[in-house]
Amino acid sequence: MATAAIPAGTKWWGGGKSPFNMSYGKAMMWYFLMSDAFTFGAFLISYGTTRFSANYWPDPNRVFNAFPGFGHANLPLAFVSLMTFILIISSVTMVLAVHEGHNMNRKGVEKYMFWTILGGLAFLGCQAWEWTHLITGTHHVLVDGVVKEMATTVSTNPWGPLVPGLMHDGHEVGTPGPVAFGGFFFGITGFHGFHVLSGVVINLIMYIKVRLGHFDQRGHYEMIEKAGLYWHFVDLVWVFVFLCFYLV
Amino acid sequence: MSTQPVLASDEISFAPQHADNAAFMKTVKKVTIILSVITIIELGLGLLMYNLSGGSHLAVLLIKGVVVILSLAKAFYITAYFMHLGDEIRNFIMTIIVPLALFIWFIIAFLYEGDSWRNLRNTRAGSYKPKTEQTVPAVKPGAEK
Structure with missing residues (x-):
């Protein structure tokens, strides 16, 4: 850490300098992210409350077991772990972009921002596939004594307990599960996906500004650092979305 | 590569410039490996829970607790190292x-609330003792093909 000399006994709150030794923009980015953490926290906790109030909740390993190109193979957790690793890797490339920015290396920032944006787009592509799979994929469900086809949407949930011994066209037949499942899943992963999308847009703007040499003119790459904080936050939130929806 | 810290404003004397590139890359590599390994352990525990389903309730609850702690560890590594919160002034970290x-x-209050709701609903607010066994829904003739 390079730190310019500060006279001994200087009071941080004495005026004339930033009390946190940090630029206003960066401090406010941190406080924005903290408030955003409360928004996500409130969503996840309301999901937890609803789940605790239900007698039955679908097993995520049963719901999220598909992988593109593998048809009906039972691969629990496989696709979501791919998505998790994509986000971790794009977070690492973002760290490297910020680091190159500290070293005033424009080419390096450009390279790592490019990979970060690509990682973000890959994650969004994965999420689009997963949503499509859930919304369009129907399952056999016993409703009012009749077997019906039902998909996972905000108003329908085919993932209730299975009806023992009942088969229909060679498939097990379930019962409708708690309706809240779809609303919470699409609502919270959608809110996170919207953060990823806005993160990609912010990173894209930063990439263009780096290429135009704006930060070299300004003399520092602090904007990359702020964009980086936002991007890492997206990864941080995914840790908890992953925990609450896919693991437990 | 400049050796002078690059400052964003006159009011700041701190620039998070890494004097030693090699040491920084080592930290990044270490944190990446830690995050990946924790994720793999979490996935393993998730699959273990899947295979234990129908098994001991206590064991599943224990695994869930471990997964929550591992996720908190991931959150710590992301904020402390990737977001460099650990490098800021202590007062700022506290805010x-x-x-x-x-x-x-x-978390405690709302999960307790959810659980209380479930009990109240199942027992009609304490006036009714619920059956613990689940029953199979009726199948109309003709539904089975």
């Missing part, structure tokens, strides 16, 4: 971390 302590109350 971020202390408010988040509200979550402790938040």
Whole structure:
């Protein structure tokens, strides 16, 4: 850490300098992210409350077991772990972009921002596939004594307990599960996906500004650092979305 | 590569420039490996829970607790190292971390609330003793093909 000399006994709150030794923009980015953490926290906790109030909740390993190109193979957790690793890797490339920015290396920032944006787009592509799979994929469900086809949407949930011994066209037949499942899943992963999308847009703007040499003119790459904080936050939130929806 | 710290403003004397590139890359590599390994362990525990389903309730609850702790460890590594919160002034770290302590109350209170709702509903607010066995829904003739 390079730190310019500060006279001994200087009071941080004495005026004339930033009390946190940090630029206003960066401090406010941190406080924005903290408030955003409360928004996500409130969503996840309301999901937890609803789940605790239900007698039955679908097993995520049963719901999220598909992988593109593998048809009906039972691969629990496989696709979501791919998505998790994509986000971790794009977070690492973002760290490297910020680091190159500290070293005033424009080419390096450009390279790592490019990979970060690509990682973000890959994650969004994965999420689009997963949503499509859930919304369009129907399952056999016993409703009012009749077997019906039902998909996972905000108003329908085919993932209730299975009806023992009942088969229909060679498939097990379930019962409708708690309706809240779809609303919470699409609502919270959608809110996170919207953060990823806005993160990609912010990173894209930063990439263009780096290429135009704006930060070299300004003399520092602090904007990359702020964009980086936002991007890492997206990864941080995914840790908890992953925990609450896919693991437990 | 400049050796002078690049400062964003006159009011700041701190620039998070890494004097030693090699040491920084080592930290990044270490944190990446830690995050990946924790994720793999979490996935393993998730699959273990899947295979234990129908097994001991206590064992599943224990695994869930371990997964929650591992996720908190991941959150720590991301904020402390990737977001460099660990490099900031202690007072600043506290203004971020202390408010988040509200979550402790938040989680306990609301999950307790959810559980209480479930009990009240199942027992008709205590006036009825529920059956613990699940029953199979009726199948109309003709539904089975």
